[in-house]
Amino acid sequence: MHRYDRLTWPQIAEAVARGAVVMLPVGDVEDHGYHLPLDVDNLCAGSLCEAVAERLNGEALVLPTQSYGYDPHHMDFPGTISISMQNFVNFMADITNSVAHHGFRRIVIVNGHGSNGPLCEYVARRTTLETEAICASVNHWDLIADKIAERRESVFPGGISHACELETSLYLHLAPERVEMTKAVKEIPPPRTSFNWNDLGKGSPVRMVPWWSQLTRSGVIGDPTLATADKGRFWFEAEVERLSQFCREFRALELPPRADRHAAAASPTR
Numbered sequence: 001m002h003r004y005d006r007l008t009w010p011q012i013a014e015a016v017a018r019g020a021v022v023m024l025p026v027g028d029v030e031d032h033g034y035h036l037p038l039d040v041d042n043l044c045a046g047s048l049c050e051a052v053a054e055r056l057n058g059e060a061l062v063l064p065t066q067s068y069g070y071d072p073h074h075m076d077f078p079g080t081i082s083i084s085m086q087n088f089v090n091f092m093a094d095i096t097n098s099v100a101h102h103g104f105r106r107i108v109i110v111n112g113h114g115s116n117g118p119l120c121e122y123v124a125r126r127t128t129l130e131t132e133a134i135c136a137s138v139n140h141w142d143l144i145a146d147k148i149a150e151r152r153e154s155v156f157p158g159g160i161s162h163a164c165e166l167e168t169s170l171y172l173h174l175a176p177e178r179v180e181m182t183k184a185v186k187e188i189p190p191p192r193t194s195f196n197w198n199d200l201g202k203g204s205p206v207r208m209v210p211w212w213s214q215l216t217r218s219g220v221i222g223d224p225t226l227a228t229a230d231k232g233r234f235w236f237e238a239e240v241e242r243l244s245q246f247c248r249e250f251r252a253l254e255l256p257p258r259a260d261r262h263a264a265a266a267s268p269t270r
Contacts, residue, residue, distance in 0.1 A: 002053035004061040016103035021060040021247045024095060025049040026120060028069035028113035031077035031212075031219035033163035034183040038079050040167050042067050045112030047174050048140050051240045052247060060247050063099070066092065069113040076213035085119065092123040093130075100131035106250050109137040110243070114162075114200075115209065136250065141166065141200040143242040144235060148201040151231050154223040157197035157204070158188040164222025166200055166235065173232030184224040189215045 001007055004022065007015065025048070027041030046065040053062040071082040083091070096107050107127060109120045120137040127135035141148065154165045171179050191197035195206040198221050215221060 002050070002056075002058070002061055004063045007061075012102060015058075015061055018058065019106070019251055020058065020104065021056075021106040021108060021251050022063060022099050022104045023049040023053065023060060023108045023110055023247070024063045024066065024092075024099075025110045026066040026069065026092065026112065026116055028071050028116065029067060029079065029081040030069075030071050030074045030113070031080055031163075032167065033218050033220040033224060034185065035180045035224060036163050036168060036171055037178055039067075040163065040171060041069070041112035043112075043174055044167065044170050045110050045140055048236070048239050048243060049110050051236075052243045055240065055244050056247060059251060063095065066095065069116040070119055071113070071115060073115070073209055074212045074219075076211060077219050088116070089119055089123055089126075092120070093126050096123060096127040096133070096135055097131055100127060100133035100135075105133045106247075106253070107133050107135040108243075108247065108250065109135065111137060111139045114139070134250075134253070134255070136246075138243070138246075140239055140243075143246075144238045145201060147235060147238040151234055152201060153226045155188065156201060157191060157199040158221065159199065159223045159226075160201045161198040161221035162216075163218075163220040164200070164224055165226045165231070166222075168224035168227035169229065169232035170236055171232070172227055172229040173236050176229055181224075181227075184227070185218050185220060186223040186225050187216050187218050187220045188222060 025045035027045045029038045032040045042065050049062040053060045068081050068083045070085050070088045071080055074080040111120045117139050124135040124137040160166045196208050197204045
């Protein structure tokens with residue numbers, strides 16, 4: 001059993017004893033064009049963690065998906081749910097700190113929504129500094145930048161960003177019955193400057209996030225018309241392989257103890 005919330009408390013204690021990694025998938029509820037449901041980010045992050053935990057067979061557990069994210073810039077589109085930045089950070093840290101309190105020492109936040117990314121990294125840092133655990137965070141698409149480049153057909157930059165070739169392909173692989181491909185439209189706004197663009201295959205050096213309705217009419221940034229279930233399977237399996245590898249390495253990671261350098265600075269060793 002790999003679901004954290006479906007274990008008994010003695011089974012949780014056993015998982016702590018064997019050094020299991022705990023994954024926390026986090027996503028969002030927001031517009032994804034005319035063709036995809038609002039739960040894209042949750043489906044992608046949650047399904048990835050489920051598949052990894054199943055593959056690792058006891059070496060990793062997956063928490064229930066934290067389904068709401070920081071998303072005020074999408075509020076011009078009906079259906080979007082946005083959690084304030086501070087509420088999101090504190091809520092997420094309460095989850096990870098609770099996991100650490102019970103004795104788990106390796107926690108991974110697996111993010112499916114772009115604007116959660118900086119906040120998830122901050123939560124991971126807080127957890128590492130506030131508890132005895134080490135906490136890491138990752139955006140699922142960052143695991144496979146090379147694999148995205150290998151199979152993408154859409155233009156760069158802009159072809160893979162939101163409700164795009166990547167996300168639509170993943171959804172076609174994971175839950176094709178919920179995708180309305182006849183409604184998919186291509187919409188790729190030009191880069192705002194030569195230093196700032198939207199693309200999950202390779203992020204721009206300068207980050208800037210306007211209101212989403214200033215960038216797109218449909219909610220799409222990218223070309224979902226090029227999406228296929230075969231691409232989705234390829235990219236999903238690559239993500240599962242990479243995250244599984246990370247979890248194994250993370251579980252085995254040993255760091256030296258902290259050391260207060262104040263006294264050493266007063267009496268430097270020559």
